[in-house]
Amino acid sequence: MRKIWAIARxxxxxxxxxxxxxxxxxxxxxxxxFVIGYANGAGRVASAPEAPDVIIDVIDGDGSATSQEFLAAxxxxxxxxxxxxxxxxxxxxxxxxxxxxxxxxAETRLRDQTALALLDIPAGFGTDLAxxxxxxxxxxxxxxxxAPSFILQAVQVSVQRLGASIVAExxxxxxxxxxxxxxxDEGEQAALKSDIRSRASxxxxxxxxxxxxxxxxxxxxxxxPGSGGFSQSTPGxxxxxxxxxxxxxxxxxxxxxxxGTLQRLVTMPITRWQLLGGKLLARxxxxxxxxxxxxxxxxxxxxxxxxxxPLALLLTMIVFTLCITALTLALATLLxxxxxxSAVTLLLTLTLAxxxxxxxxxxxxxxxxxxxxxxSPVAWAMDSYTSLIFYNGSLATVLPYIGxxxxxxxxxxxxxxxxxxxx
Amino acid sequence: xSKILNIAWKELYITYTDRSLLLVMIVTPLALAxxxxxxxxxxxxxxxxxIPVQNIxxxxxxxxxxxxxxxxxxxxxxxxxxxxxxxxxAAQDADNVLxxxxxxxxxxxxxxxxxxxxxxxxxxxxxxxxxxxxSLTVTQDNLSLNVAPVEVYTSRAAPVSAxxxxxxxxxxxxxxxxxxxxxxxxxxxxxxxxxxxxxFGLQFAVGSANWQPDFAPAFTPDSQPITISQQTVSxxxxxxxxxxxxxxxxxxxxxxxxxxQSANSLxxxxxxGTLQRLIASPTSRLTILLxxxxxxxxNCVVQVALLFFFLNIVGIVLSGRMxxxxxxxxxxxxxxxxxxxxxxxxxxxxxxxxARTPEQVNIVGGLIAMFFGLFSGAFxxxxxxxxxxxxxxxxxxxxxxxxxxxxxxxQTAITTNLLVLLVIGAVTxxxxxxxxxxxxxx
Numbered sequence: 001m002r003k004i005w006a007i008a009r010x011x012x013x014x015x016x017x018x019x020x021x022x023x024x025x026x027x028x029x030x031x032x033x034f035v036i037g038y039a040n041g042a043g044r045v046a047s048a049p050e051a052p053d054v055i056i057d058v059i060d061g062d063g064s065a066t067s068q069e070f071l072a073a074x075x076x077x078x079x080x081x082x083x084x085x086x087x088x089x090x091x092x093x094x095x096x097x098x099x100x101x102x103x104x105x106a107e108t109r110l111r112d113q114t115a116l117a118l119l120d121i122p123a124g125f126g127t128d129l130a131x132x133x134x135x136x137x138x139x140x141x142x143x144x145x146x147a148p149s150f151i152l153q154a155v156q157v158s159v160q161r162l163g164a165s166i167v168a169e170x171x172x173x174x175x176x177x178x179x180x181x182x183x184x185d186e187g188e189q190a191a192l193k194s195d196i197r198s199r200a201s202x203x204x205x206x207x208x209x210x211x212x213x214x215x216x217x218x219x220x221x222x223x224x225p226g227s228g229g230f231s232q233s234t235p236g237x238x239x240x241x242x243x244x245x246x247x248x249x250x251x252x253x254x255x256x257x258x259x260g261t262l263q264r265l266v267t268m269p270i271t272r273w274q275l276l277g278g279k280l281l282a283r284x285x286x287x288x289x290x291x292x293x294x295x296x297x298x299x300x301x302x303x304x305x306x307x308x309x310p311l312a313l314l315l316t317m318i319v320f321t322l323c324i325t326a327l328t329l330a331l332a333t334l335l336x337x338x339x340x341x342s343a344v345t346l347l348l349t350l351t352l353a354x355x356x357x358x359x360x361x362x363x364x365x366x367x368x369x370x371x372x373x374x375x376s377p378v379a380w381a382m383d384s385y386t387s388l389i390f391y392n393g394s395l396a397t398v399l400p401y402i403g404x405x406x407x408x409x410x411x412x413x414x415x416x417x418x419x420x421x422x423x
Numbered sequence: 424x425s426k427i428l429n430i431a432w433k434e435l436y437i438t439y440t441d442r443s444l445l446l447v448m449i450v451t452p453l454a455l456a457x458x459x460x461x462x463x464x465x466x467x468x469x470x471x472x473x474i475p476v477q478n479i480x481x482x483x484x485x486x487x488x489x490x491x492x493x494x495x496x497x498x499x500x501x502x503x504x505x506x507x508x509x510x511x512x513a514a515q516d517a518d519n520v521l522x523x524x525x526x527x528x529x530x531x532x533x534x535x536x537x538x539x540x541x542x543x544x545x546x547x548x549x550x551x552x553x554x555x556x557x558s559l560t561v562t563q564d565n566l567s568l569n570v571a572p573v574e575v576y577t578s579r580a581a582p583v584s585a586x587x588x589x590x591x592x593x594x595x596x597x598x599x600x601x602x603x604x605x606x607x608x609x610x611x612x613x614x615x616x617x618x619x620x621x622x623f624g625l626q627f628a629v630g631s632a633n634w635q636p637d638f639a640p641a642f643t644p645d646s647q648p649i650t651i652s653q654q655t656v657s658x659x660x661x662x663x664x665x666x667x668x669x670x671x672x673x674x675x676x677x678x679x680x681x682x683x684q685s686a687n688s689l690x691x692x693x694x695x696g697t698l699q700r701l702i703a704s705p706t707s708r709l710t711i712l713l714x715x716x717x718x719x720x721x722n723c724v725v726q727v728a729l730l731f732f733f734l735n736i737v738g739i740v741l742s743g744r745m746x747x748x749x750x751x752x753x754x755x756x757x758x759x760x761x762x763x764x765x766x767x768x769x770x771x772x773x774x775x776x777x778a779r780t781p782e783q784v785n786i787v788g789g790l791i792a793m794f795f796g797l798f799s800g801a802f803x804x805x806x807x808x809x810x811x812x813x814x815x816x817x818x819x820x821x822x823x824x825x826x827x828x829x830x831x832x833x834q835t836a837i838t839t840n841l842l843v844l845l846v847i848g849a850v851t852x853x854x855x856x857x858x859x860x861x862x863x864x865x
Contacts, residue, residue, distance in 0.1 A: 020786040028793060038811065039803040070649075113812070129648055140654045152653070153590060159649045160594075164601035167646045172609035175636035179613055181626025192612065200608035203568050210596040212572040213589050215579060216541050231579070339443035347451045354458050359802060363546065363581045365462045367477060390580030391543040 003270050007278020008285065011252075015286060025290055029241040030297050037233030037302060040360060053082050053093055056151065057106045057115040060086075064126030066162070069201075070137075073158035074119075081154070084115065110140060117141040117151045129166055161204055168200030169193050231305075234298030235385035236358035239320060239378050240349065241294060242287040246324045247345035249283040253332040254341050257422070266422050276420065280325050287321035307388035312395040312402075316388070319402050320381040323409040327377070329416030352376040361386075380404045426706055430714025434685065435721045448681055448726050453733050456673040459802070460666035461741070478526040479584040482536035482548040483507055485529070487555040492562070492606075499559050499599050500551040503573075504529060506595060507549070521591065537576050546584035549592055550574040559603035566611040570600055594644075602642035609636070664831065666738050667748050668800060671827040674730040675763060675820040676796035678723050682764070682771035683788035685719030689859070690781040712859050716772055716852065723764035731756070750830040755837065759830070762841050763823035765848030770819070772855025776862060795820045819847050 015021060056074075060067050071083055084094035085101040092098075095114050099105055109115040120138035128135050139155055173193045176182065184192060256262040265275055295317075298304035306313050331348075335341040353359060355369070356378025362370050373379045384401040387393030438444055487500025507527040509519065516522060528545070530536045536548035551573050552558075558571035575592050577585030617624035640646045689712075692698040701711055731749060738748040749756050774791065778784040796802065798812070799820030805812045815821035826840035 019782060020789075023786055023790070028790070031793070032797075035797050035808070035811075036802065039807040134648045134650065136650050136652050138652045138654055152651075155651060157593075157597075159651060160597045160601070160647070163647045163649045164597070164604055166648045167601050167641050168605040168608045170648075171638060171641040171646065172605045172612070175605075175638055176609050176613055178634070178636055179627060180630025180634055181623045182613070182616075196608045196612050199611055200604045203604045203607055204600070207568065207570050207600065209572050210570055210600060211589055211593045212574050213585075214574055214576045215585075216537070216577065337443070339441070340446075343443040343446035343451075346447055347454065350451055351454050351458060354455065354462070359459075360462065361581065361583070363479075364583045369458075369461055386580055387543060390578060391541060393542075397542075 003274045004277040004281055007265075007270075007275065008281035011279060011282035012285065015282065024241070024244060026293055029237050029290070029294050032241075033230065033233045033237040033294055033298060034302065036237060036359060037230035040229035040232050054078065054080050054151065055082050055084055055094060055109075055115045057101075057109055057118045058083050058086065059103055059106055059118070059120045061123040062121050062125035066126035066129055067121045070121070070158060070162045073161045074154060077154040077157050078150070081151075083119075117155075119155070132170060164204055165197050165200040169197035172196040172200070230298060230302035231389050232361055232386075234294060234302060234304045235382060235389070236353070236378075238291050238294035238298075239356075239381050240353035240358045242290050242321055243324055243345075243349040243353065243378075245290040246283045246287045246321065246328050247331070247349060248342075249279065249325070249328045250332040250335060250345055251338050251341040253279070254335065254338040258338065262422050272420075272422070275422075276329070276417070280329060283328065284321055284325045287324060288317065291317045291321065305389065306385075307393060309388060309394045309398075312384070312393065312398050313388055315395070315402055316381055316384040316398060316405075319405040319409065320377060323377045323405045323412070326409040326412035326416060329420065330412040333416055333419035333421070352378050355379070357382040377405055377408055380408075426710050427714040427717055430711060431717035431721055434688070434715065434718025435725065438681075438685070438722050439725065448677060449729055449733070452673040452677040452730055453737070456666065456670040456730075456734055457737050457741075459669040459673070460737075463665040463669070463804075477523050479524060479547065479581075479588060480545045481507065481525045481527045481588055482530045482539050482545045483527050484531065484533045484536045484548065484550045486533065486553045487551045488553055488557070490556040490560050492560045497556050497560060499556040503549075503551060503592075503595055503599075524587065524591065533574075540576050540578050543578070543580065546578065546581040547588035548574075548576040549588065550576060559599055561603075561607040561610055563614070566607060566614065568600075568603055568607050570596070570603070572596075598642060598644055601646075602638060605641035606638050609638070664738075664748060666734060666741070667831040668804070668824065668828055670730070670734040670737075670748075671824045672796070672799050672801040672820065674727050674734070675767075675799060675823050676792065676801040677730075678727050678764065679767050679770070679792040679795050679820070680788070681726050682719055682723050682767035683774055683784060683792065684771075685722050686716070686768065686771035686775040686855070687781050687784040687788070689715055690775060690778070690784060694781065708860060709856075712856055716768060716856065719768045719771060720764055723767055724760055727760045727764060728757075731760070748831060749827065750833055752830055752835055755835060756827065756830055758841060759823055759826045759837065759844070762844035762848060763819060765852065766819035766823075766844045767848075769848045769851025769855055772859065773851050776855050776858035794818070799824050819844055 058071065060071070071086070075081055075083060075087075082093050085096060088094035088096060094101075095109075096105075106115070106118050110118045118140040120140070122135065122137075125135050125137075137155075137159065139152060141151060173189070173196055176192060176196065177184070177189070253262070262275075266272065295304075295306070299306070328345075331341070331344065335344060353376075355373045356362075356376035357373060358378050362373055362379065362382070365373070380401045384393075384398040384405075387398050387401070391397075438448075483504055485500045485504050487498060489496050489498035489501070491497070506521060507525055508514075508529060509516070509522065513519065514522070530539070530548075533548075533550045536545065536550060539545040540548050552571040554571045555573065558569055561568065573592055573596055575585075575589045577589065579585075613627065617627045689698065692701070698711075702708065735746075735748050739745060747753070770791065771788070774788050775784050778787060795818040798808075798815040799805065799818050800815070801820070805815050805821070808814075822840045822843045826837040826844075829835075829837055829840075
């Protein structure tokens with residue numbers, strides 16, 4: 001054991017002599033954890049709906065009472081919406097800078113993201129609806145195409161609210177005219193329509209919400225409600241960077257073989273097992289250090305909570321790192337040169353990580369990709385972290401994931417050890 | 424000139440005959456773009472543009488008690504349950520989006536459903552309150568509505584599934600409310616008229632027992648009179664092709680590495696002594712530098728062109744139809760590839776000229792490439808960064824990716840993009856060249 005430790009310590013000394021090691025261990029994974037967590041919803045959940053002044057440009061080609069009714073419903077849907085140019089004030093909330101608002105300017109503002117969305121209400125909107133015809137509103141946006149849009153949802157709600165009063169007017173009037181004893185001339189029918197719609201609008205305005213969303217308060221989200229995205233990105237980026245930390249051992253094996261240092265080592269009074277053990281231990285420890293750094297950042301800075309079972313968390317970290325270390329050994333027996341090893345390990349890291357759900361939750365990918373993703377050890381590790389962080393999981397619940405990772409590690413170790421040659 | 428071309432050709436030859444390098448430059452970004460593209464699109468399933476979430480495990484608990492109106496029994500809660508869990512032929516309907524979207528299970532206990540979400544068995548639970556039908560129904564004594572909200576219990580572990588279930592439930596309940604409001608407004612109006620007009624009131628009171636008004640259309644989504652046409656910034660019907668957006672971003676991301684490493688080869692050559700040998704030959708320093716930088720430019724152009732070609736093949740294979748995913752104007756696509764490559768090479772030249780050692784270039788270059796990649800949408804849709812997305816404009820990648828996306832949609836208004844890229848390229852290229860020329864004391 002002393003010899004194994006001596007080899008590992010020597011390798012770690014060499015690794016930490018490299019100038020860029022801390023950038024790869026700390027700077028890049030920490031930045032990625034933050035930015036990807038933010039993109040995965042941490043920033044959006046925390047700020048977007050409450051963000052001040054969400055500018056939405058409106059080309060109201062109709063200018064009727066009905067289009068105004070729709071815009072009023074939209075304002076009511078989110079008080080932070082600033083419908084421009086109508087809502088502009090002395091402080092230039094619309095950021096028009098004194099320019100006259102027209103379709104061309106609206107186009108430019110949408111492109112340069114001054115406005116997040118552009119609504120185009122066609123001329124004849126009100127009269128067509130009054131005449132019993134259906135109409136279309138054009139919604140153009142600059143929002144994220146891969147996530148549900150809070151502006152679009154608000155527009156849909158407003159359309160439904162306005163649409164509901166019009167449906168009430170149409171269906172209700174038709175039904176009322178069949179009521180026994182009700183005989184109305186054209187003018188009275190028009191008044192009835194208007195009265196029913198007005199009554200419907202009042203009834204709709206009195207409703208607060210149709211759906212009450214209650215978010216589960218399980219571990220990992222109790223302390224920081226906005227940390228959902230970070231709770232995904234922190235274990236994801238940490239797992240990916242464990243691969244970046246451990247896989248280079250395959251390159252190091254090639255380098256040492258080429259330089260003859262491996263051959264020299266076996267002439268020393270150490271066994272082949274001690275040699276391999278020492279080399280792999282160094283990378284395993286580096287992988288665990290990588291995990292610790294990113295998890296510490298996640299806990300202390302991003303507010304991520306890792307559940308209530310530290311033993312299960314530690315076991316997942318250990319077994320995943322072990323699995324990647326074993327995979328590295330197996331790879332080292334298949335590769336022939338440093339350049340090849342560098343290229344293959346980069347390819348593997350950058351495919352296994354997103355496939356396994358390190359970049360985004362696997363809930364958003366198609367079923368076949370979710371199944372395929374579980375070829376990657378990252379997927380099993382992420383399953384375990386998700387269970388612990390979001391679902392209050394315990395060692396018993398994550399044991400199957402740890403078991404699969406341990407199995408993968410055992411197969412890779414057996415393959416690697418059987419094939420590994422010093423020469 | 425021929426010497427410059429010779430040096431550039433040598434750079435190109437060395438790069439594209441190195442299989443390991445090709446693995447990094449072509450295979451890795453191609454694999455990555457395909458994975459990201461597949462993850463964020465429904466194109467594999469046949470051309471959809473939404474997030475391909477299907478079979479969301481959902482628990483439904485119906486606590487609703489049926490209510491009576493005009494002699495008929497209404498159970499809106501059960502109607503809602505039936506929409507999520509249809510029976511008979513409806514359960515086999517391949518066109519039923521709701522059926523494909525969810526994998527719903529009916530539970531009788533709300534706490535068990537919530538516990539199922541807590542432990543990850545379900546992504547969301549829909550809990551219909553006990554007075555749901557009653558809250559949507561008017562009586563002669565009570566002509567007002569006060570809709571009892573349906574509870575959607577969700578977990579932050581599955582935010583996308585949760586928001587989908589919430590939106591779907593909201594849509595369905597909204598339709599019920601439309602129906603309820605129609606009934607309430609109509610009956611309310613008639614009752615008021617009956618109170619004001621005694622003659623009508625008497626006839627209405629006598630005949631209303633047999634009156635069967637048809638309110639059914641108000642409860643169906645077909646009656647909705649306003650539709651929303653979703654379009655992109657470029658006035659196209661919203662067609663998000665992730666292979667274009669992420670493919671272009673990945674190509675540019677890996678191209679920045681190529682540009683920096685190509686320029687860095689000068690420092691490696693100086694360390695290995697081959698640069699000194701080259702300078703000792705009857706070749707001016709400017710010729711050597713121009714040859715090297717031209718080689719870097721050629722490397723980048725060829726890399727992106729190859730990636731675009733292979734990404735197009737991936738697009739054809741995944742969609743099952745012949746198409747050019749980059750749009751029809753290939754000349755402009757080529758122009759953006761050139762301008763983007765020029766900008767990347769210029770930046771690579773400046774970084775290499777400022778750094779003292781090849782290792783420094785690797786460190787600084789890696790950070791720059793990562794910043795450019797993150798803020799140009801190489802890993803996620805840039806717009807998901809909200810206000811932070813503005814940082815993307817500081818990167819050449821953003822302008823190139825934006826141009827490629829526009830071209831793919833048939834838009835050709837990319838003059839600003841081209842200008843920005845050419846200016847970045849020209850300025851950094853000249854600065855890099857000048858700095859190198861001054862520092863090349865070998």
